Amino acid sequence: MSVEVSVDPSAAPSQQRGGQNLGSRERGNRFGVAVGWNWRRVAGRVLQGLARLLTxxxxxxxxxxxxxxxxxxxxxxxxxxxxxxxxxxxxxxxxxxxxxxxxxxxxxxxxMCPRLKLSVSLPRSAVAGHPFSVNVRLTNARMLPALNLRVGWHREGVRDIYPRRSVTAWDASPSVSLDLLRSGDQMQWHGAMRFDGRGLHELPDFQVASTFPFYLFHCRRAMATDTQIAITPAPACDDDDSTTRALLAAIGDWAHQLVAGAPVEYVGNREYEVGVPVRRWDFASWARLGRPIVREYQSPSIQAVTLIVDTSQRPVDDRSASRAQLKQRTREAEEWFERLMSVTATAIAEITSRRVQLNLCLTHEPIVELPTRSLTQPTDGVELMLVRLAAATPVDPLTGQERLGEAIQTLGTQPTLIFSMLDLGDPERVGLAGTLPGHVTYMPIRPPKHEGRGAGSGDTDDR
Structure with missing residues (x-):
């Protein structure tokens, strides 16, 4: 079989010319877009300059x-x-x-307006509503001296146009005055600051004002600190309300039963110290050695428990409610969530004080991870847990239930305590109610307004 191939000599040149035309069109379009973009940038700068000139x-x-x-x-x-x-x-x-x-x-x-370099040193975390120390170091970076300075966090002598901007969630020590700061010299501002709300907060701008000469004018500069601090939730107190007292009592009983059930064994003798119970005296060794000897016991291993904080919260969305009612419900939901954080902070202090290794899980985190190493420094471990509480945010109930199930499967038979704002009888927790193992204790955290009901906040569900 033979195949005949016919070639049209006019086809190739036409296709080449078409490709050349297509490439030139693309380059033309790109050039047009670039020119249009440059003209828009120039026009925007011109309008911005005119606006600054007019104002x-x-x-x-x-x-x-x-x-x-x-x-x-x-x-x-x-x-x-x-x-x-x-x-x-x-x-x-x-x-x-x-x-x-x-x-x-x-x-x-x-x-003569000063230009200072700023460095801030402060603790990694602080408790909401409690003051913490702050150290600010200022360095004069100009060749000219800085005269008649007033430095601090507050904007003294400045009144905001909008009253709601004046409502701040922080407070600090008053500003201090300095007559002279030579070129290259340093000064330090020692004071205290307090944040009222939990969370990860950026420090406000540090204010520097100069009234030279003759206190005729203020030259104010706001210096960005670029520093963040974790404000941890304030622990719940027994004198808050009856529901809080019942809840804290239930947490204490759970921790006491956990520690009381831990076995102890005899490890040896040591010399007597003031305060050791009489029942631990070893009279035979005392008579043989001629000095007081006591027996020493300890747990064979450090017992580990897990605290799971379910940050699930129903969204506040009621179209039939008025704006005032919606605002009130939103505020109540925020207070309820902060109550959960405060109770968790109290539980962390209660459990860690009994020399029990504590692992904290939060359902707002994408992945629930359990630390595999022991806490060599319990104080640092507690602070890290509180910092995680400072960054906690509410999540959808379905997401929270999914992460609760993942955490329970990961734990195995480790004693577990769950804090949640939802009851096991709620529709969002029906699937979890029948699958809780026996070593898991589910403790709902209810708002104080439920005080008159029969089931208090301290009710627990052991499954």
Whole structure:
């Protein structure tokens, strides 16, 4: 069989010309897009420059108004007074002196405005509502000295336009004054700060103000600290309400039963120390050695338990409720969640105080991981747990149930305590109610408003 192949000599050149035309079109489109983008950038910069130029008088007025002090206002009033009297030699001199004093004082104040380098040292975590120490080191990086300084966290003499911006969730020690800070010298600000809410908080800007010369104007600079601190939940107290007392009592009983059931064994003798019970005295060794000897017992191994905090929370979404009711329910949900965090912090302190290794699981974390090593430094381990509580956020109940099941399967037969804002009888926990092993204790955390009901917050479900 023979195959005939026919070639059209005009086909290849036409295809080549078509490819050349297609490539030129693509390059043209790209060039057009680039030119259009550059023109938009130029137009945006031009509009931004015009806006800054048009608003320059307003911004200058606001800057001058916010920087004025009692002294500059007094000079300004004297200037106004010279305009309302008969012109003469003394009044012209007073007006010139007032204008010169304001102009020269404002220029010198802006020229001598300090530029400082800042470094902040503070603890890794702190308890909500409790003060913690802060150390701020300031270094004068300019060739000119910094004069008449006022440094601190508070914006003194500045009133915000919007009142809600003035409501802050932190407080700090008052600002301090410094007359002179030479070039290259350092100063330290020691004080305390307090955050009222739990979470990972950024430190506010550190405020530096100079009133040189003659306290006529304020030159304020806000220095970003770029520092974050973990504010851990405040532990729950017995005197909060009856539901809290019952809950803390249930946690204490669970930890006591856990430790009481741990076996102990005799490991040897040692010399007597003040406070050792009489039943541990070894009279035979005492008579043989001639000095007090006591028997020593300890658990054969450190018992490990796991605390699972279920951060599941139903979303607050009721279209039939008014805005005020929705806001009230949102606030109650936030208080309920903070109550869960406070009870967890108390449980961590209670369990770790009994020399029991504690593993903490939080269902808001994507992966529930259990530490495989023992806590060589219990204090550091407790602090790390509290820092994790500071970053806790609510999750969907279905996600929480899925992660609860994964954590329970990972634990094996290890004693486990579960804190949750949902009961086992709730629709979101029906699938978990019948699968809890016998070593797992489920403890619901209810809000204080359920105090009048028969089932208190301390009720537990052992499965």
């Amino acid at each position: 320059a008088p307003i911004r200058a007025y606001l800057s001058l108004r916010r920087s004025m002090t009692v002294a500059s206002v007094s000079v300004l009033l004297a200037l106004f007074m010279t305009l309302n009297v008969i012109w003469g030699f003394p009044w012209n001199g007073m007006m010139g002196a007032a204008v010169g004093l304001l102009a020269v004082g404002f220029a010198i104040n802006r020229i």
